[in-house]
Amino acid sequence: MDKIDAALLELLEEDARRTPKQVGVLLGLSEAEAKARIEGLEATGIIRGYTTLVDREQMDEETISALIEVKVQPERNRGFDAIAEQLYRFDEVKDCYLMSGAYDLMLIVEGKNIRSVSRFVSERLSILDNVQSCATHFILKRYKTDGVIFEKQPEDRRMVVSP
Amino acid sequence: MNIDTLISQRAKAIQPSPIRRFFDLANAMEGTISLGIGEPDFVTPWHIRDAAMASLRAGETAYTPNAGTLQLRQAIADYLYARFGLEYDPKTEIFVTVGASEAIDLALRVLVDPGDEVLIPDPSYISYSPGALLAGGKSVLLPTYAEDGFALRGDVLRAAITPRTKALVLPYPNNPTGGIMTRPQLEELAAVLKGTNVPVIADEIYGELTYSGDHASLAQIPGMKEQTILISGFSKAFAMTGWRLGFVAADRRFVSQMLKVHQYVIMCASTMSQAAAAEALNGLLRGEFDDVEKMRRAYDQRRRYIFDRLNGMGLKCFEPRGAFYIFPDITCTGLTSEQFAESLLREERVAVVPGNAFGSRGEGFVRCSYAASLKNIEAAMDRMERFVKGRQ
Numbered sequence: 001m002d003k004i005d006a007a008l009l010e011l012l013e014e015d016a017r018r019t020p021k022q023v024g025v026l027l028g029l030s031e032a033e034a035k036a037r038i039e040g041l042e043a044t045g046i047i048r049g050y051t052t053l054v055d056r057e058q059m060d061e062e063t064i065s066a067l068i069e070v071k072v073q074p075e076r077n078r079g080f081d082a083i084a085e086q087l088y089r090f091d092e093v094k095d096c097y098l099m100s101g102a103y104d105l106m107l108i109v110e111g112k113n114i115r116s117v118s119r120f121v122s123e124r125l126s127i128l129d130n131v132q133s134c135a136t137h138f139i140l141k142r143y144k145t146d147g148v149i150f151e152k153q154p155e156d157r158r159m160v161v162s163p
Numbered sequence: 164m165n166i167d168t169l170i171s172q173r174a175k176a177i178q179p180s181p182i183r184r185f186f187d188l189a190n191a192m193e194g195t196i197s198l199g200i201g202e203p204d205f206v207t208p209w210h211i212r213d214a215a216m217a218s219l220r221a222g223e224t225a226y227t228p229n230a231g232t233l234q235l236r237q238a239i240a241d242y243l244y245a246r247f248g249l250e251y252d253p254k255t256e257i258f259v260t261v262g263a264s265e266a267i268d269l270a271l272r273v274l275v276d277p278g279d280e281v282l283i284p285d286p287s288y289i290s291y292s293p294g295a296l297l298a299g300g301k302s303v304l305l306p307t308y309a310e311d312g313f314a315l316r317g318d319v320l321r322a323a324i325t326p327r328t329k330a331l332v333l334p335y336p337n338n339p340t341g342g343i344m345t346r347p348q349l350e351e352l353a354a355v356l357k358g359t360n361v362p363v364i365a366d367e368i369y370g371e372l373t374y375s376g377d378h379a380s381l382a383q384i385p386g387m388k389e390q391t392i393l394i395s396g397f398s399k400a401f402a403m404t405g406w407r408l409g410f411v412a413a414d415r416r417f418v419s420q421m422l423k424v425h426q427y428v429i430m431c432a433s434t435m436s437q438a439a440a441a442e443a444l445n446g447l448l449r450g451e452f453d454d455v456e457k458m459r460r461a462y463d464q465r466r467r468y469i470f471d472r473l474n475g476m477g478l479k480c481f482e483p484r485g486a487f488y489i490f491p492d493i494t495c496t497g498l499t500s501e502q503f504a505e506s507l508l509r510e511e512r513v514a515v516v517p518g519n520a521f522g523s524r525g526e527g528f529v530r531c532s533y534a535a536s537l538k539n540i541e542a543a544m545d546r547m548e549r550f551v552k553g554r555q
Binding site: 007011025026027028156158159160161162163 | 180182185186189190195197199200201202204288289290338460464465467468471514516520537
């Protein structure tokens with residue numbers, strides 16, 4: 001992984017719709033070179049996919065997200081991986097991390113409303129044998145996700161022309 | 164009372180900046196995309212703003228020492244050593260000014276006597292000639308050429324030096340051309356300057372913004388440090404234009420004279436700005452923050468993009484190697500710099516600055532700043548392409 005790949009990833013993380021040609025101009029690469037690098041990063045799995053960042057608060061159909069801290073009993077031989085898989089396979093689970101500290105797994109769960117998230121917790125999560133306890137925190141407002149600030153940013157305040 | 168008769172000849176001799184008229188014109192138009200701005204489009208990094216707020220919360224609202232806080236001067240000394248291997252004593256050879264602009268004015272004031280000549284590369288930033296004039300001297304413009312990458316040539320310098328020459332202003336990386344002086348080119352100038360009694364006012368405010376290897380300072384060339392008044396600041400590298408903070412590093416005999424004037428007319432630079440600047444430099448030196456490098460990379464990408472587009476629309480231009488300006492040759496349109504800039508503004512709502520604002524050698528060029536978002540640069544290039552295509 002060289003500096004150019006790092007810069008290329010930064011550009012695609014900022015805007016995944018940039019074409020190889022555009023990326024090439026910005027980094028001083030030919031279109032073919034840029035394309036080859038992107039394909040290389042896709043092949044090795046460093047690029048896992050391309051998604052769209054949606055501000056759901058602006059949609060009529062709101063969704064709700066919750067951060068859930070889960071304490072679990074690790075399994076012999078497989079540690080936390082088996083129980084983690086059992087959880088992250090659910091479509092409702094958008095993020096799943098193994099944590100150090102007071103609890104073991106952190107989930108971010110998305111649902112249509114509070115009831116659907118509650119149902120996930122009571123009917124799918126708590127009943128699992130390995131799950132010892134969990135704490136659900138509903139997300140009230142999203143300020144920043146994946147480095148993107150959701151608040152409207154102020155306009156360019158500079159003078160129109162300056163020396 | 165006839166106020167007009169009260170104004171000094173010196174003040175009257177200064178021409179208003181041609182950029183001013185352009186500013187008024189552009190300001191009156193809705194929907195203008197501006198590539199005419201000589202400052203970063205980034206906001207000062209948060210940790211730097213936070214340091215200023217902490218300073219205010221701690222009640223640091225009084226004057227600092229005239230030369231600036233020792234903490235900041237020490238940080239500047241550390242920076243100059245880490246970056247360029249230059250050793251300056253923070254107590255006697257460094258002081259903090261209200262922007263590099265004040266430092267330039269001070270240097271000219273303490274050097275220039277009536278009738279003295281100040282050598283200034285053409286084209287260059289607009290303040291040097293008026294500064295020389297206000298100090299009682301006169302400016303002698305040294306032509307630079309696109310085919311040399313707008314670097315100042317040794318033979319041009321040699322031919323311009325007379326017994327009346329008092330100083331050379333060396334503003335590289337250059338506004339408006341984006342030209343830089345490489346180390347060999349600086350050595351060529353040093354060979355001319357050595358043995359003369361001509362000091363150099365090196366305005367290196369864009370020194371952190373180079374795109375083909377690190378910036379070389381004239382003070383690094385063996386034997387040139389004593390002859391160089393090194394001026395830089397925080398505006399461009401750290402996106403801190405509104406904080407108004409610069410610095411001087413030079414031989415103590417220059418510094419003590421400049422500081423004397425500074426004491427009388429300024430007292431000291433803004434206290435909270437100094438706290439912010441110390442954080443900016445220390446954060447950089449500790450390797451804790453890479454905002455300077457991040458911004459530099461963003462400029463570099465836009466530089467490649469805008470160079471590609473301007474060439475694509477048939478405007479010849481020198482590939483800039485520093486600062487955040489590109490200086491395309493617009494003579495193929497048959498328009499003068501001012502006609503081009505004004506028509507482009509009226510017809511396509513894109514603001515650029517006519518090259519002649521920066522000196523007569525700038526005629527036939529316009530300055531486009533790429534300190535603008537890539538999205539705006541793209542839109543501006545589309546409009547400019549339409550404009551140029553209609554005139555070739």
